[in-house]
Amino acid sequence: MKTRDLAYVALFAAITAVLGLVPAIQVGPVPITAQTLGVMLAGSVLGARRGFLALLLFLVLVAVGLPLLASGSGGLSVFAGPSGGYLYSWPIGAFVVGLITELSWSRYNLGWALLANVVGGIVVVYAIGIPFLALYGDIPLAAAFTGSFAFLPGDAVKAVVASLVAVQVRRAYPVIERPRRAAASQ
Amino acid sequence: MTLALYVPTGSPVHRAPAGAKLLTLVAVSVVVFAVPTLPVVGGVLAAVVLVGLGVARLPPALLGRQVRAVLWWLVALAIVTGVVGGVAGAALVVLRLLALVLAAAVVTATTRVTELVAVVEWLCSPLRVFGVRPARIGLLIAMTLRFIPLVAERAERIREAQAARGGTVRGIRAWTTTAVPLLVQVLQMAHTTAEALDARGADDDAPPARPPSRGRR
Numbered sequence: 001m002k003t004r005d006l007a008y009v010a011l012f013a014a015i016t017a018v019l020g021l022v023p024a025i026q027v028g029p030v031p032i033t034a035q036t037l038g039v040m041l042a043g044s045v046l047g048a049r050r051g052f053l054a055l056l057l058f059l060v061l062v063a064v065g066l067p068l069l070a071s072g073s074g075g076l077s078v079f080a081g082p083s084g085g086y087l088y089s090w091p092i093g094a095f096v097v098g099l100i101t102e103l104s105w106s107r108y109n110l111g112w113a114l115l116a117n118v119v120g121g122i123v124v125v126y127a128i129g130i131p132f133l134a135l136y137g138d139i140p141l142a143a144a145f146t147g148s149f150a151f152l153p154g155d156a157v158k159a160v161v162a163s164l165v166a167v168q169v170r171r172a173y174p175v176i177e178r179p180r181r182a183a184a185s186q
Numbered sequence: 187m188t189l190a191l192y193v194p195t196g197s198p199v200h201r202a203p204a205g206a207k208l209l210t211l212v213a214v215s216v217v218v219f220a221v222p223t224l225p226v227v228g229g230v231l232a233a234v235v236l237v238g239l240g241v242a243r244l245p246p247a248l249l250g251r252q253v254r255a256v257l258w259w260l261v262a263l264a265i266v267t268g269v270v271g272g273v274a275g276a277a278l279v280v281l282r283l284l285a286l287v288l289a290a291a292v293v294t295a296t297t298r299v300t301e302l303v304a305v306v307e308w309l310c311s312p313l314r315v316f317g318v319r320p321a322r323i324g325l326l327i328a329m330t331l332r333f334i335p336l337v338a339e340r341a342e343r344i345r346e347a348q349a350a351r352g353g354t355v356r357g358i359r360a361w362t363t364t365a366v367p368l369l370v371q372v373l374q375m376a377h378t379t380a381e382a383l384d385a386r387g388a389d390d391d392a393p394p395a396r397p398p399s400r401g402r403r
Contacts, residue, residue: 001317003388004380010326011376014333015369021338045369057326064302065191065294068334075191075294077252080215080286082259137263138271138279147262161358165365173370 005050008175012042012054013061017068032154033070039090040121040162043097044113045169047176051094059087085132089125096120101166105176113163121162122155193295199242204301205308207293214289218282227278231285238292252291256283303327325388329379336375341368 016038038058043051058068059079067074079087097120104112126148134144170176194200199207214234218227238244253260260280268276307320314320344364 001322002380003383004377006322006326007329007376007380007383008373010329011333011337011372013326013330014337015372017330017334018337018341041365041369045373057330060306060323061327061330064299064306065297066299067191073255076211076290077255077287077294078290080211080290081256082263082283136283137267138275139263139266140270143266157358161361161365164358164362165369168362168366169369169373172366173373175373 008046009050009054009057012038012046012051013058015041016055016058017061020068020070022070032151034158035070036090036093036121036125036155037158037162039093039125040097040117040159041165043094043099043120044101044116044162044166045175046098047102048095048098051098052091055091055094059090062087082133082136083129085136086125086129088132089128092128093120093124096124102176108167108170110163110167113166114159117159117162117166118156121159122152125155191294192298193244193248195243197242197296199237199292199296202296204297204305207297208302208305211289211293215286218285222278222282224274224278224281227281227285231281231288234285234289234292238288238295242292242296244292244295248295249288249291252287253284256287259283325383333372333376337368337372340371340375344368344371 016035019034019038022034039055042054045051046054062068062074063076063079065075069078078084097116100112100116100119101108104116130144130148131141133139133148134141137144214230218230221227235249238249239246260283263279263283264276267279271278303324307323310318310320310323341364344367348363
């Protein structure tokens with residue numbers, strides 16, 4: 001890891017924190033926040049490894065007691081709560097977004113961006129968050145699944161925004177550079 | 187800016203090592219899931235409240251705030267589990283959630299951020315094998331805390347500039363027209379920060395190179 005990579009990792013942890021300042025829409029127990037946009041953008045702009053580390057760093061900062069989550073909450077309680085699974089999924093989601101982005105980098109366009117952000121930023125997040133909630137609350141998986149459909153419209157909008165932004169940032173300031181070969185040469 | 191959730195009272199809980207407190211938290215979460223009976227989970231919750239209010243002398247309002255934060259969850263889970271497992275099942279889930287959330291809140295309120303960062307560095311030390319340097323975590327955290335106000339400030343400035351040009355776009359377009367220039371700006375800023383750090387010797391794996399000898403006599 002070069003210092004530049006560390007700075008990019010810190011930057012996207014910070015961006016995810018700033019996205020928490022965007023007012024959240026409260027839907028039942030879980031707020032719809034802009035913060036999963038941070039998951040998508042970190043993966044789309046930085047790639048798998050650095051995107052993963054950026055979200056991991058963000059969660060470490062939350063865990064040590066900084067109130068960086070959308071509702072101004074933080075500390076270890078949020079990881080012990082029923083929605084903790086969604087938080088745990090963020091670094092993995094960013095990794096998957098980054099992986100698909102890197103693999104499609106030479107022919108990256110809006111279609112690939114949407115695929116990466118939907119799979120990594122929505123499917124992976126739900127695939128970890130929903131079973132966690134079901135196990136935690138002792139409720140049937142189907143009930144937990146139905147409950148999380150409230151988030152689908154918001155997440156779809158975020159995936160579109162992240163993809164439009166990612167395609168333009170790639171043109172203006174590409175951070176991923178021929179990822180596979182660059183990784184091998186280091 | 188009150189960025190930390192730490193509440194100093196100087197109690198024995200505050201003085202206990204951070205690692206021990208985190209380990210206790212892990213033990214609590216294992217017990218309430220491994221032994222899902224009302225007396226055990228209720229007993230754990232009572233012990234947590236006793237330690238938090240009695241021993242650590244935390245303000246009751248602090249724990250109350252934590253309960254309020256998960257109130258919606260309590261209601262939703264109680265209804266769903268109540269339908270499936272009856273009153274006993276609902277009570278178990280509610281007590282378990284309260285025990286976990288309050289135990290975590292007690293640890294957070296009684297442990298300084300710096301102590302928890304030290305534990306994180308210690309936990310990361312096995313990652314040395316993969317080329318991760320735990321000492322870099324302090325640098326990462328410092329950079330992130332510096333970048334948060336910078337990113338917020340740049341975003342505000344871009345919005346102001348766009349408003350000054352009379353642009354009032356709404357919806358998805360509003361997001362992208364702000365986000366793209368913002369990301370390009372802050373990526374450049376991060377790059378400059380990294381160069382500045384490198385110039386001061388942050389990038390060296392080995393100890394920094396010997397300073398040039400011509401300045402010396």
